Amino acid sequence: MASVKGAAALGPLSDGTYRRIWLAQMFSNVGTWSQTSALQWFMLPYGSVMVALVQAVGIIPVLVLLLPAGRFSDRHRKKPILVGTQLFMFAGGVLLVLLALAGSVQPVVALAVLFLIGCGQAVMAPSWYAIQPQLVPAEQLSQAAALNGTSMNLARIFGPIAGGSLVQAVGIGGAFAFNSLSYLVTAVVFGRWREQTVPAPAAGTGGRITDAVVDVLSSRVKSTVIWRLVSFGPVSGVIWPLLPVYASRTLHAGSREYGVLLAAFGLGAGVTAFCLPALRKFLSMDAVHRAACWVFAATLLVLPSVHTLWIACVALLPAAFLAIAALSTLSAEMQHSLTDDMRARGMSIYQIVLQGGMGVGGIVWGVLANFYGTGATFAVAAAVLFLSGLSTLFLKLGRTPVPALSGAPE
Structure with missing residues (x-):
């Protein structure tokens, strides 16, 4: 259980559980941006619309699934949802790796797999935000939110660098494999987290x-x-x-x-x-x-x-x-x-x-x-x-x- 250490800048990271989950999310964010940048580069010969669709396909699951996922999360334990969605996205990433190894990555197929991965992210997100008060004390929530934002922004810097390097070194499959590994690592970290018991709403x-x-x-x-x-x-x-x-x-x-x-x-x-x-x-x-x-x-x-x-x-x-x-x-x-x-x-x-x-x-x-x-x-x-x-x-x-x-x- 997190101990109260004030609202120092890196206060939330002083707790081992939050630190492990934050690092796993950082790894996952870098992997996501690595794959995104690699796919955008891959889509360039197919036109600017296909490049834009690499990120746009992720918006649809957010708009459609986020509220139902929030309702489901409020009535169930968060840990199985977090682990399950990470494994689901890992499976999607592995599919992209296999397609790359077979030389069969087609734009429409890649976008379809990205849409499925986006569905996993949309289902995961409400549970991720809901567990924040279990990870840090109330007075450190602003700092935890800032650190989460820092993770995303650092990923915007290092993800494309990693993606470009992997594409040059081993091809687009390298970026897919890196992102898949990030999902698996995050699933393991969430699996080791001990969730607090929060009573679910009574039936009806x-x-x-x-x-x-x-x-x-x-x-x-x-x-x-x-x-x-x-x-x-x-x-x-x-x-x-x-x-x-x-x-x-x-x-x-x-x-x-x-x-x-x-x-x-x-x-x-x-x-x-x-x-x-x-x-x-x-x-x-x-x-x-x-x-x-x-x-x-x-x-x-x-x-x-x-x-x-x-x-x-x-x-x-x-x-x-x-x-x-x-x-x-x-x-x-x-x-x-x-x-x-x-x-x-x-x-x-x-x-x-x-x-x-x-x-x-x-x-x-x-x-x-x-x-x-x-x-x-x-x-x-x-x-x-x-x-x-x-x-x-x-x-x-x-x-x-x-x-x-x-x-x-x-």
């Missing part, structure tokens, strides 16, 4: 998806969190579909320089885990979110006039830092406000809004940029972010104390 009570929707919408705190996700996540997400366009057309850079931009964003996001405790001492949750909106908006307005790589990298650092700080704070606040019997479904709604919004938003921003250009699209996103920041003056979360969590370690 609770467990409905509509209960979670009503619970979120009727709560001032939870509905405010969702509003901030809607007005920040998809809008700040403009950076992902348009950053390569900006790198190519404004910086006149190649793929290597684009990788440097991604690394700069990942570095800014990665620093968040170390600085978030100090930041929260001086700023309320509202102020953190407001700063994230306005700094990100300023970055979007400045980038089109920047034609030097290193200046663009410097501009991305504070935007990435504050974006992850804001999202980590929202994730922790959502978990604080959910009861044990509602946590998986509530966090499923959170993830649908965040991931689904960013997926749909990416399409919208891409269409706008196609008609009006990158600079104009960045300006529209900046205006929305400015208004989102203003809304924190009226829809407040405040500097609320961290409440006790039912079922959390003591």
Whole structure:
């Protein structure tokens, strides 16, 4: 059981169980980005639409399965779900490896297997978020969320590097095998974790998806969190579909320089885990979110006039830092406000809004940029972010104390 060690930057990692699971998830995230980048490179000869579909096929399972998976998770033990989904994704990865060895990797078949792996990820996600209060004390949830964000952003840097190296060394099957191994390792780590016993809802009570929707919408705190996700996540997400366009057309850079931009964003996001405790001492949750909106908006307005790589990298650092700080704070606040019997479904709604919004938003921003250009699209996103920041003056979360969590370690 995790011991309370305060909210130091790396506090959650001081617990052996959380550290092992975090490292396994880090390995899995690197494996996922390794496979994604390798498949995107493989799809290049088949056109830009096929390249985009490599990531797009993962959005559909999130939108369709996440809430039912949350309902299932709220009524059952989390450990079998976590282990089972990892083994399911491992099987999908092995299938891709076998196809690569046979020289039979076809775009449609690869996308179909990716869709199945995405289904496994969508079913796993609610249980993953639901177990966080079992892994760390309540006051360390924000730090755990920041560390999880750091894991994702570091994976965005090292995953493509690993994928490219493996493709060059042994072919695309190497990236598939690396990702498959990451699923197996994560399954073993989850299998060794000792789950706390949390009573399931009695038969005929609770467990409905509509209960979670009503619970979120009727709560001032939870509905405010969702509003901030809607007005920040998809809008700040403009950076992902348009950053390569900006790198190519404004910086006149190649793929290597684009990788440097991604690394700069990942570095800014990665620093968040170390600085978030100090930041929260001086700023309320509202102020953190407001700063994230306005700094990100300023970055979007400045980038089109920047034609030097290193200046663009410097501009991305504070935007990435504050974006992850804001999202980590929202994730922790959502978990604080959910009861044990509602946590998986509530966090499923959170993830649908965040991931689904960013997926749909990416399409919208891409269409706008196609008609009006990158600079104009960045300006529209900046205006929305400015208004989102203003809304924190009226829809407040405040500097609320961290409440006790039912079922959390003591």
